[in-house]
Amino acid sequence: MSAPLPEDRLPPHALPALAAALFIALAPHGWHQPPWVLSLAGVALGWRLLVHAGRVPAPGRWLLGGLTLAATGLVLARYGTLAGRDPGVALLVLMTGLKFLETRRFRDAMLVVFLGYFVVITNFFYSQEIPLALYMVLAVFATTAALVRVNAGDNGPPWGESLRLTGLMLAQALPLMVILFFLFPRIPGPLWSMPEEEPAATTGLSDHMRPGSVSRLLQSEAPAFRVTFAGEIPGAAQRYWRGPVFWAYDGRTWRAGAVPPAPPAIPPQADTLEHTVSLEPHGQRWLLALDVPVSAPRDARLTDDGYLVSREPVRQVIRYSVRSRPGAALEPLLSGARREAALDLPGDAAPRARALARAWRRVHGGDDAAVVQAALGHFRQAPFRYTLSPPPLRRDAVDQFLFETRAGFCEHYAGAFTVLMRAAGIPARVVTGYQGGTFNRAGDYLLVRQSDAHAWTEVWLQGRGWTRVDPTGAVAPERIESGVGAAFSGDTTVPAFLRRGGDWFGDLRLQLGLWQDSLNYYWNGWVLAFGPERQRELLARLGLDGTDWRALVGLMAVATGLVLTLFAGIFLWRNRLPMRDPLGRLQTRFDRRLARLGVPRAPHEPLPDFARRVTRERPELAGPVAGFAEEYNRLRYGPQPDPARFARLRGHLRALPGRGAALYRQFRRPG
Amino acid sequence: MRTALRERAIAWITRRQPAGVRQVTLDRRCIYILPTRYGYTFAGVLVVMLLGAINYSNSLAFLLTFLLAALGSNAMWHTHRNLLGLRITRLPAEPVFAGETARLAYSVANPGRVPRRGLTLEAPGHPGRDLAVPAHGDTRVTLTIPARRRGILRPGRLRLHTRYPLGLFRAWSWLHLEGDVLVYPRPLPVEDAAGGGAPDKDEARTSRQPGGEFTGLRGYTPGDSPRRVDWKALARTGNLYVKEFHEPRGGRLWLDWDDLLAGDVETRLSMLCHQVLRAHGADLEFGLRLPGIEVAPARGEVHRRRCLEHLARFHSPGREGA
Numbered sequence: 007m008s009a010p011l012p013e014d015r016l017p018p019h020a021l022p023a024l025a026a027a028l029f030i031a032l033a034p035h036g037w038h039q040p041p042w043v044l045s046l047a048g049v050a051l052g053w054r055l056l057v058h059a060g061r062v063p064a065p066g067r068w069l070l071g072g073l074t075l076a077a078t079g080l081v082l083a084r085y086g087t088l089a090g091r092d093p094g095v096a097l098l099v100l101m102t103g104l105k106f107l108e109t110r111r112f113r114d115a116m117l118v119v120f121l122g123y124f125v126v127i128t129n130f131f132y133s134q135e136i137p138l139a140l141y142m143v144l145a146v147f148a149t150t151a152a153l154v155r156v157n158a159g160d161n162g163p164p165w166g167e168s169l170r171l172t173g174l175m176l177a178q179a180l181p182l183m184v185i186l187f188f189l190f191p192r193i194p195g196p197l198w199s200m201p202e203e204e205p206a207a208t209t210g211l212s213d214h215m216r217p218g219s220v221s222r223l224l225q226s227e228a229p230a231f232r233v234t235f236a237g238e239i240p241g242a243a244q245r246y247w248r249g250p251v252f253w254a255y256d257g258r259t260w261r262a263g264a265v266p267p268a269p270p271a272i273p274p275q276a277d278t279l280e281h282t283v284s285l286e287p288h289g290q291r292w293l294l295a296l297d298v299p300v301s302a303p304r305d306a307r308l309t310d311d312g313y314l315v316s317r318e319p320v321r322q323v324i325r326y327s328v329r330s331r332p333g334a335a336l337e338p339l340l341s342g343a344r345r346e347a348a349l350d351l352p353g354d355a356a357p358r359a360r361a362l363a364r365a366w367r368r369v370h371g372g373d374d375a376a377v378v379q380a381a382l383g384h385f386r387q388a389p390f391r392y393t394l395s396p397p398p399l400r401r402d403a404v405d406q407f408l409f410e411t412r413a414g415f416c417e418h419y420a421g422a423f424t425v426l427m428r429a430a431g432i433p434a435r436v437v438t439g440y441q442g443g444t445f446n447r448a449g450d451y452l453l454v455r456q457s458d459a460h461a462w463t464e465v466w467l468q469g470r471g472w473t474r475v476d477p478t479g480a481v482a483p484e485r486i487e488s489g490v491g492a493a494f495s496g497d498t499t500v501p502a503f504l505r506r507g508g509d510w511f512g513d514l515r516l517q518l519g520l521w522q523d524s525l526n527y528y529w530n531g532w533v534l535a536f537g538p539e540r541q542r543e544l545l546a547r548l549g550l551d552g553t554d555w556r557a558l559v560g561l562m563a564v565a566t567g568l569v570l571t572l573f574a575g576i577f578l579w580r581n582r583l584p585m586r587d588p589l590g591r592l593q594t595r596f597d598r599r600l601a602r603l604g605v606p607r608a609p610h611e612p613l614p615d616f617a618r619r620v621t622r623e624r625p626e627l628a629g630p631v632a633g634f635a636e637e638y639n640r641l642r643y644g645p646q647p648d649p650a651r652f653a654r655l656r657g658h659l660r661a662l663p664g665r666g667a668a669l670y671r672q673f674r675r676p677g
Numbered sequence: 678m679r680t681a682l683r684e685r686a687i688a689w690i691t692r693r694q695p696a697g698v699r700q701v702t703l704d705r706r707c708i709y710i711l712p713t714r715y716g717y718t719f720a721g722v723l724v725v726m727l728l729g730a731i732n733y734s735n736s737l738a739f740l741l742t743f744l745l746a747a748l749g750s751n752a753m754w755h756t757h758r759n760l761l762g763l764r765i766t767r768l769p770a771e772p773v774f775a776g777e778t779a780r781l782a783y784s785v786a787n788p789g790r791v792p793r794r795g796l797t798l799e800a801p802g803h804p805g806r807d808l809a810v811p812a813h814g815d816t817r818v819t820l821t822i823p824a825r826r827r828g829i830l831r832p833g834r835l836r837l838h839t840r841y842p843l844g845l846f847r848a849w850s851w852l853h854l855e856g857d858v859l860v861y862p863r864p865l866p867v868e869d870a871a872g873g874g875a876p877d878k879d880e881a882r883t884s885r886q887p888g889g890e891f892t893g894l895r896g897y898t899p900g901d902s903p904r905r906v907d908w909k910a911l912a913r914t915g916n917l918y919v920k921e922f923h924e925p926r927g928g929r930l931w932l933d934w935d936d937l938l939a940g941d942v943e944t945r946l947s948m949l950c951h952q953v954l955r956a957h958g959a960d961l962e963f964g965l966r967l968p969g970i971e972v973a974p975a976r977g978e979v980h981r982r983r984c985l986e987h988l989a990r991f992h993s994p995g996r997e998g999a
Contacts, residue, residue: 112844116715116718116844117718120718120719120722123722123726123741123745124722124726126741127726127729127730127738127741127742130735130737130738130741131733131735131738134735134736134737139737142737142741146741146744146745150748150843153842153843153844154841154842154843156844157795157840157841157842157843157844158794158795158809158841158842159794159795159796159797159807159808159809159841160807161794161807161809162794163792163794163809167792171755171842175748175751175752175755175842175843176744176748178747178751179744179747179748179750179751180744180747181747182743182746182747182750182751183740183743183744183746183747186743186746186747187739187740187743190739190743192731193731194734196732196733196734197728197731197732321733321734322733322734322735322736533736533737533740534736534737535736536736537734537736570750573751573754574754577754577758578705581758581761581762581789588790588813
C-alpha cells in the first residue's frame with residue numbers, strides 16, 4: 007500500500023463523523039429490510055472504526071472483494087433479483103457499508119458521502135411522513151457535517167465550528183430549494199415503467215365487499231382524505247363520499263362485475279359543490295368525491311356508475327378539485343342490459359329473503375318506492391343491531407343475517423338490502439365509500455378517516471334514476487348524523503379512539519389530534535401532493551395562467567438568478583475589502599458615544615491618557631472607559647487575540663450610558 | 678503553441694497581480710474557482726436523484742435533490758470565501774548551501790472572523806503544506822524546496838488553494854511574492870576536487886595557524902571565538918581569557934579565484950566556498966578575490982555572509998525554480 011498523495015489524504019478525524027452520518031441515514035431502513043441487511047452494514051461500520059482505533063487490521067483487497075460478492079449473492083438469494091426497490095435498497099445499504107469499510111483515502115470518503123445522500127433519498131420511497139422527513143433533515147445535516155470534516159484538513163475544526171458551518175450552509179440553501187421545488191417544471195407520470203411493487207399494506211376500501219371488509223377499516227384511525235369546500239360545507243347527513251360501485255353478487259361477495267356501458271348522460275352543471283380532496287395513497291385507482299361527482303379532475307375519468315377513476319393507481323398523496331351535486335339523478339333511463347345486471351341474483355341465494363321481498367311486492371303492487379319504504383321499515387322495526395363484532399355468518403349469509411343474527415355493520419345492511427331489492431324486482435347496487443367526517447377548524451377542512459368507511463345501496467326508480475338508500479341509517483340513525491363514534495359510544499369492543507367519552511383527556515386528545523392532522527393536511531397539500539397539477543394551480547393563483555414549461559423555466563431562472571444575486575451581494579458586502587477591523591469599529595463607536603456624552607476624545611489622545619482625563623472630569627464614566635482602554639490596548643498590541651477579551655471590550659462599551667441617556671442630557675442641558 | 682499559451686496565461690495572471698512584493702492580500706480578482714472532479718460527480722449524483730424523483734413523483738426526493746443542488750452552489754461561495762482577504766507575508770529566508778533544503782517561511786493572516794481551514798500552500802512541482810488560520814489570527818507555514826544548484830533560488834508563483842468546506846469546488850490564487858533564496862555553492866574540499874597540484878599550495882595557505890604573534894590575554898567578551906579562549910588559563914584561574922595575537926600587515930589570507938587551478942566555474946566556486954568556511958571557522962581574517970570582485974580582508978559573521986553571497990551571485994542572474 008503506497009501512501010496516498012497529500013491531495014488524497016483523508017484527515018483521521020473525519021472517520022467517526024462519517025460513521026455517525028451513515029448510521030443515522032441507514033437506521034430507518036431497519037423497518038423494511040430484513041434484519042441481516044442492516045446488521046451486516048453495521049458490522050462493516052464497526053469494523054472500520056476498530057481499524058481506525060488500531061484494534062484490528064484493515065481487511066485486504068481479496069477479503070473486500072469476497073465480501074462484496076457475498077453481499078450481492080445474499081441479496082439475490084433473498085429477492086431473486088437486484089432490480090426493484092427493496093433489493094436495490096438492500097444492495098445500496100450493503101455496498102455503502104462495505105465502501106466505508108475500505109475507506110482509506112479522501113476519494114473513498116467523498117464517495118461514501120455521496121452514497122450517504124443516496125441512502126437518505128431511498129428512505130423517501132418508503133415513507134414521506136413528517137416525522138421521517140424531520141429525521142432525514144438530521145441525516146442530511148450529519149452527512150453534510152461529515153463532508154465538511156472530510157475536507158477540513160489535518161488540523162480539523164472543533165465540532166462546534168463544523169456543525170455551525172454545516173447549519174449555516176444548509177440554511178442558506180433553503181431559499182433556492184424552495185424556488186426550485188415550486189418552479190422546477192414538473193412532468194407528470196413515470197419516465198420509465200417501474201417494476202410492480204408488492205402492494206404496500208395500505209388501508210382503504212377494497213375492490214370487493216363481503217361481511218367484515220368494511221368493519222375492519224374501523225380499526226384504523228388513519229386519515230383517508232381531507233376535503234376543503236369552496237363554499238358551504240354540506241351537513242352531516244349529506245356527507246356521503248362516493249367510492250367504487252358493486253353490481254355482481256355471488257352469494258357472499260360483492261364485486262364490480264362486468265356491466266354494459268350506460269348511454270352518455272349530460273351531467274347537470276347547476277347547484278354543484280366545488281371541493282378539493284387531498285387523498286392519502288391507497289394503491290387503488292378510484293378517487294373519492296362527494297356523492298355524486300359530476301366532473302372529473304385531470305388524469306381521471308367519471309365512470310358510468312358515477313365514481314371517479316384515476317389513470318394511475320394512487321401511490322402518493324394526490325390533490326384534486328371536483329364538482330359534485332348531492333342528489334343528482336343518475337341514469338334516468340336504464341338500458342335493458344344494465345337493468346338485467348342490477349337484478350341479477352345467484353339462483354339459490356337467500357330463499358327466505360326472496361320470499362320476504364315477494365310478500366312486500368304483493369302488498370304494494372307496482373309501487374317501487376313503497377317497497378323500498380317497506381324494506382326500510384322492516385330494518386327499523388325488527389330487532390336489528392348495529393355492531394362492529396357481529397356473530398360470524400356461515401351458510402347463506404344474507405338469510406342468516408336477516409332472520410337469525412340480526413347484528414351487523416354497514417356492509418351487512420347494504421348487502422342484505424340490495425339483495426332484498428333485487429328479489430323484489432327493483433334494480434339495485436352497492437356503493438362503497440365513506441360517510442361523515444370531522445371538521446377541523448384549525449385547517450378549515452373536513453377530515454375523513456378510514457374508520458368513516460361505509461357502504462350503502464342505490465336503487466333505480468322510474469323517473470328518478472339511481473337513488474341512494476342507506477339501510478344503516480334506518481337501524482342506527484346516529485351513525486349518519488353524528489358519525490361512527492356516536493353509534494358505538496357505549497360499546498367497549500370498538501377501538502378507544504371511536505368512543506367519545508367526554509372526559510377532558512379524551513377532548514384534549516381529540517383537539518391535539520386535529521391540530522396534528524391540520525399540519526398533515528398542509529404537508530400533504532404543499533409538499534407531498536405538489537405535482538404538475540398543483541404547480542399549474544399555484545401559477546394561476548400568481549396570475550400566470552396557462553404557463554407552459556418554457557415560461558416556467560424562464561421564471562425559475564429569473565427567481566434563481568434573483569436569489570443568487572442577492573446572496574452574492576450579501577456575501578460580497580460582508581466580505582468586502584479591506585476586511586472590517588472589528589477593533590477599529592468598536593473604537594469608532596466608543597468615540598462617538600463619548601462625544602455624545604460630552605467628553606470627546608481628541609484624535610491625538612491615546613486611550614490610556616483619555617481614560618485618565620475622563621476619570622478626572624467625569625468620574626461616573628471612569629469604570630467602563632478605563633476598562634475599554636485597557637482591553638483595547640491588550641487586544642491591539644497584545645500577542646494573541648482572545649475572544650473572551652473581545653467580549654469584555656464589548657461589555658465595557660455597552661456599560662456606557664447609551665443613546666437614550668445621551669439624548670436625555672442634550673434635552674436637559676438647555677433647561 | 679501550448680507553451681505560447683501558457684506564457685500568455687502567466688503574463689495575464691502576472692498583470693493581474695504584481696510580482697515581487699513582500700505581502701499580498703487576496704482580493705476577489707485574484708481568486709479563481711472551478712469545480713473539482715468531485716463537484717462533477719456530485720452533479721451527476723443530483724441528476725440521478727432528480728430522475729428518480731420525477732419517476733416516482735416523490736416530493737421529498739425532489740426537495741432533497743433541490744436542497745443538495747442549492748447546497749452545492751452555496752459551497753462555491755464558501756470555498757471562495759475561504760481564501761478571500763487572506764494576507765500572505767513572506768518571511769526572511771536563510772540562505773542555504775547547494776544540496777541542502779531551502780526553507781521558505783510565510784505568514785498567512787486572517788483578518789476575518791471566520792476561521793480558514795483546509796488550505797494548501799505549494800510551490801509548483803513540490804509537495805504542498807496544509808494549514809489552517811484561526812479567526813483574527815495568523816499561521817506560519819514553511820515550504821521546503823531542495824536547493825540543487827548554486828545561485829538564486831526563485832520559488833516562482835506559489836499556489837494557495839483550498840476545497841474546503843465541501844470539496845466540490847477548488848479555489849486558488851497565484852502568489853507572486855518576492856522570495857529569492859541565496860544558494861551558496863556546495864562546499865568542496867580542495868582535496869576532493871579534480872586536479873592534483875592544488876592541495877599542497879592550498880594547504881599551505883589555509884593551514885596557517887591563527888595569524889600573528891601571541892601578544893597577551895584579555896578578558897572574554899561575548900562574541901569572541903571559542904578557539905581563542907585560553908582554556909588552560911580557565912583551568913587555572915576559573916576566569917575566561919582570550920588570547921590576543923598581533924597580526925602583521927600583509928599576513929592576511931587571500932582566497933583567490935586565480936589561485937585555483939582546477940575545474941570549471943562551479944567547481945572553483947565550491948572550493949572557494951569551502952575555503953571561506955574553513956577560514957571563518959578558524960576565525961582568520963581573510964579576503965576574497967573573484968574575477969571583477971574583491972572583498973577586503975575582514976573576519977566575522979557579516980564578512981562571511983558577504984563573501985558567500987558573492988560566491989552565490991557570481992555570474993548568476995537568478996533562476997526560476999530549483
